[in-house]
Amino acid sequence: MTTLAQSYQPADIETRLYQQWEASGMFAPHGDGAPYTILLPPPNVTGTLHMGHAFQHSLMDALVRYHRMRGFRTLWQVGSDHAGIATEMVVSRNLAIAGTGDTRDSLGREKFIEKVWEWKEQSGDTIERQMRRLGASGDWSRKTFTMDDGPSGAVIETFVRLFERGLIYRGQRLVNWDPVLQTAVSDLEVVSEEENGHLWSIRYDVIDPEPGQPDHVVVATTRPETMLGDTAVMVHPEDERYSALVGKRVRLPLGGREIPVIADDYVDREFGTGVVKVTPAHDFNDYAVGQRHHLPLINIFTDIASINDNAPEQYRSLDRNAARKIVLADLEAQGHLVETKPHRLQVPRGDRSGQVIEPYLTDQWFVKMDDLAKRGLELVENGSVKFVPPNWINTYRHWMENIQDWTISRQLWWGHRIPAWFDDAGHIYVARDEAEARVQAAAKHGGTAPELRQDNDVLETWFSSAIWPISTMGWPNAAAMQERGFDQHLPTNVLVTGFDIIFFWVARMIMMTDALTGEVPFRDVYITGLVRDKDGQKMSKSKGNVLDPIDIIDGISADTLVAKRTSGLLKPQDAPKIEKATRKEFPDGIAAHGADALRFTMCALAGPGRDIKFDLARADGYRNFCNKLWNATRFVLMNVGDDVRFEGAPQPRTDAEQWILAQLAKTSAEAAEHFANYRFDLLAQTLYEFAWNQFCDWFVELSKPALNGDDKAAADSTRHTLLFVLERLLCLLHPLVPFVSEELWQSVAPKLGKSGSIMIQPYPQAPDFDATAFGQASDDIEWLKSMVTALRRVRSELAISPAKQVSLLVRGGSDGDAARLSCFDAALRFLARIDHIEPLTGEPPAAATARVGDLDLFVPLEGLVDLDAERVRLDKELKRVEAELTKSQNKLAAFEGKAPAQVVEQERQRLVEWTSQRDALAGQRARLG
Known part of the structure; x- marks a missing residue:
């Protein structure tokens, strides 16, 4: 038994309790119940806990704790992602700050990777420490890093198997290219925002125009420098203005090349002149057109976005921006620049470098997606994988039906190096290691293996993430699979993730897990919305509206918060505006709320699939809720006494006890339903209502007449029921507010003969309570509550002191009302501060009135107020x-x-x-x- 402190101070209990839980091994799977498994979407090893993490982790932990209490063999598989680009940037930045002169390139591959591992060991577990602060009950003994030996071996095996099945190939195609980082990047790493630019109209002369036909066309472009790589101009096939030109040729300004006029219904006849240039090597849409019309691909950029030798000599080696200025000047000088006008356009920028992304033609490794996607869609359509809410299947279907081959190579050093070797003749040998590659090469070259060099590229992080469900369970190593429970924990039960990575991660896990094992990775996919600020704006550093969940838990001063929000801005000139807004919203900084208040807030806001507006006022309210639980527990403990012990369920003697037990059964049933449907918002609402209103307010009040009365049996029974319901209430709440529920439970449980931790207590379920016989008592108590509420409202309206006794006159009503008035006479007097109750047959004196059912209530005003x-x-x-x-x-x-x-x-x-x-x-x- 613990001694309960006088006031609720989350900082005093949360870290202590978490250390106790983890040290006792309580997060690992236990028992012989059915397995229940959740995969943590692996956060970047460079990352810190943000509000989106706090939101999703709160929901995942609630599910894990609930099923652990239900007796399931529960596993929350945690880990982190090696985050190739982000990690290389962090370590490269640290090298620059160190001032030793070392750079990635000067160190070389092996030495640089050593530096990355050193950084990872020192700083790579920040987010794990923060997850612990939030109360995440993941099995840290099984934590997995995507660059660990096991997952790395799984990545190599996956690549080799897919290559052997003809699903992986190397080819030249257009990719998103970051010219600063000098690597291909995924669509998810590209942020397109509208910016101010220009639209330039350029004249292309028709070669040998026929009489009566146009001798030139005018095309409009936002990127005039790319015209050096044009291989056609294009019109709509039904555009009569240009129908005679289709099949003709025009001369490319500046370069002098002849290029064809083609017709394609991709053209928007209403935009500009209705004629567009086609640059297949520098635009994704143009690339598709080029494939349809068998156009050549002319790449004019180097990997740092300067002009290469495919362009006219005078532009070679120029940076793309410098080239644009000279190209425009030359066009104007030659009379080919027709018009320049301002234009708003979407500009794609790398989310890490901030630089404009180039569609770039390079040799990359790809996964063929058509057959994989067809199977992936089938598994969702046939119900093997279920989306919650179900409307997200439409998004999934759209992506899968319009899928492109997946670019999986990245021009980095940190990551899983592609298991492919080349000989001097350009032959490729894909193997699990170099020895196996040499065997393949020897077989090809008549028994003697030539010199081989391994591909310098690594696989993008989404490739290793795609096999996260199986690599974390030991696949493909049979002994590791046995040790980690592959057959028990796959498929996992639910994946909790955001809608923004349905394609990048969810779909790929479904396809890859099925392709490699014949299983689905999870049964349910619960899709969450985004966490936005209280005004519905997306949280971002540039807007200065980011909230750090740790600051909400532990608190932060106004000055520190301002410094945090204004440091490292891409636009330092925004700092004064951000400081002003921050000091207006948080003049005193952010008070410490504790992890439980933040978690309960997240669950309460988790409507199905909707973005949530995070308002700190809600967290204030739920900290008050935790404080209410604390004070109610202190009341119960003080009124029960130190040496009292009870066994089993109570045998209620009063109507109030029967009523609260019936409410407990009802609440337990609703909690189970809400957990099953992933309705965390309704779950939080249900538990809040039962805890605050029914137990802390009403039952505590309704118990006082029995506790203070002369009937010892009723008093003892009420004490037993108070303890029993409080203990069950704390168990109901534990998945959402684990810390305060554990601390309070430790004070309550010994009086009921229980010990250990609340984490492994049985979660309350409706069949645990036989409340079928309590129906009449419940109706009677609801009537009593209505009476007390009506009389308290009268007091409030007339500003009558709560301590002042009043008289009550009653008129009308039924025989049942008369019986209840007699039965609850003492309770009404106590709860509503009534000195006497009298029936009334005639007209009342000047009185305040209320009505409960058919019963009229009159509170005489004489002596209460100056009329x-x-x-x-x-x-x-x-x-x-x-x-x-x-x-x-x-x-x-x-x-x-x-x-x-x-x-x-x-x-x-x-x-x-x-x-x-x-x-x-x-x-x-x-x-x-």
Whole structure:
């Protein structure tokens, strides 16, 4: 038994409890129940916990803790991703800061990778420490890093098997290219935002025009430098203006090459002149056109986005931006620049380098996706994998039906090096290691293996993430699979993730797991929305509206918060604006709320698939909720006594006990339903209502007459029920608020003969409680609550002190009301501060009135208020409110057909509010005569 502190201070309990849980091994799978497994989407090893993580991790941990308490053999498989590009950038930046002169290239591959491992050992577990602070009960003994030996071996095996099946190939295709990082990047690493630019119109002369036909066409482009790689101009096949030119040739300005005029319905006839240039090596849409029309691919850029030798000599070696200026100057000088005008356009930038991404033609490794995607779609369509909410299947279907081959190679050093070797003749040998590659090469070359060199590229991180469900379970090593429970934990039960990576990760896990093992990786995919700020804006460093979950848990001063939000900005000139907004919103910084309040907030906001607006005021409210639980527990412990012990379930003797036990059964049933449907918002609402209103407010109050009465049996029974329901309530709440529930449970449980940890107590279920016989008691207590609520409302309206005794006159009602008045006479007197209750047959004196069912309630006002003064006050207030009501009515009449809808709606709301106030005041005035 622990001694419960006087006040709730989360900082005093959370770290201590987590260390106890982890040290005792409670997060590992236990028991012989059915397995329940969740995969943690592996966060980047360079990352820190952000609000999206806190949101999803709160939901995952709630599911894990719930099923652990249900007796499942529960595993939350945790780990992190090696984050190729991000990690190389971090370590390269650290080398520059160190001032030793070392760079990635000067160190060489092996030495640089050693530096990365050194950094990883020192700084790579930040997010894991922060997850612990949030209360994540993952099995850290099994944590997996994508560059560990096991997962690395799985990556190599996957590559080799897919290559042997003809699903991986090497080819030259267009990819997203970051010219600063000098690597291909995925679509997810490209951020397109609208920027100011220009639209340039350029004249292309027709070669040998026929009489009566145009002698030139004008094309519009936002990237004039790429015209050096044009291989056609294009018109719509149904555009009569240019139909005679289709099949003709035009001369490319500056370069002098002849290129064809082609027809393709990709062209928008309404945009510009209806003629567009085609540069297949520098535009993804043009690339598709080029494939349809068998156009040549002319790449004019180097890997650092300068002009290469495929362009005219005068432009070679120029940076793309410098080349643009000279190209435009030359076009104007030669009379080919027709028009320049401002234009808003979408500019793709690398999310890490901030530089404009180039569509770039390079040799890369690809995965053929057509057959894999067809199977991946089938597994979702046939219900093997279920999306929650189900509408996300439409997004999944759209992507899978419009899939492109997957670029899996990256021009980096940190990552899984591609297991392919080349000889001097360009032959490729894909193998599990160099020895196996040499065997292949020897067989090809008549028994003697030539010199081989391994591909310098690595696989993109999404490739290793795609096999996360099986690599974390030991695949393909049979002994590791046995040790890690491959057959028990695959398929996993649910994946909790965001909609933005349905294609990049979810779809690829489904396809790859099926292709390699014949299994699906998970049964359910619960898709969450994004966490936005209280105004619905996306949280971003540039907007200065980012909230750090650790700051919400532990608190942060205003000065530190401002410094945090204004450091490292891409646009330092935004700092004053961000500081002003931050100090306005958080003048005193952010108070410490504790992990439980943040977790409960996240669950309460988790509507199905919707983005959530995170308002810190909600976290304030849920910290108050934790404090309410603390104080209620102290009340129970003080009223139960130190030496009291109870066994088993209570045998209720009072209606209040029967009522709360029935409510407990109902709440337990609803909690199970909400967990099954992933309705965390409804779960939080249900548990909050039961904890705050039904238990902490009503049952604590309803128990006081028995606790303070002369019936010892009723008092002891009430004490037992208070303890029993509180213990079960803490178990209901534990998955959402693990720390405060554990700390309080440790004080309550010994009095019920329980020990250990709340984590492994059985989760309350409706069949645990036989509440079928408590129906009448529940109805009676609901009637009592209605009576007390009505009388408290009268007191509030008349500003009568809660300590002042009042009289109650009752009239009408049924025989049942009369019986209840007799039964609950003492309870009503105690709860509503009534000195006596009398039946009334005639008209009442001046009184405040209320009604419960068919029963009229009268509280005589004589001696409670100065009737004359109250009449004067109410008349004055009524006059003021009626004036405002008239003003609002007049405004609405004047607005008709003139004011904006939003203004009209605001005034209508004011009218409703003034009307409600008028009616309430009129009712009070009428009672005074």
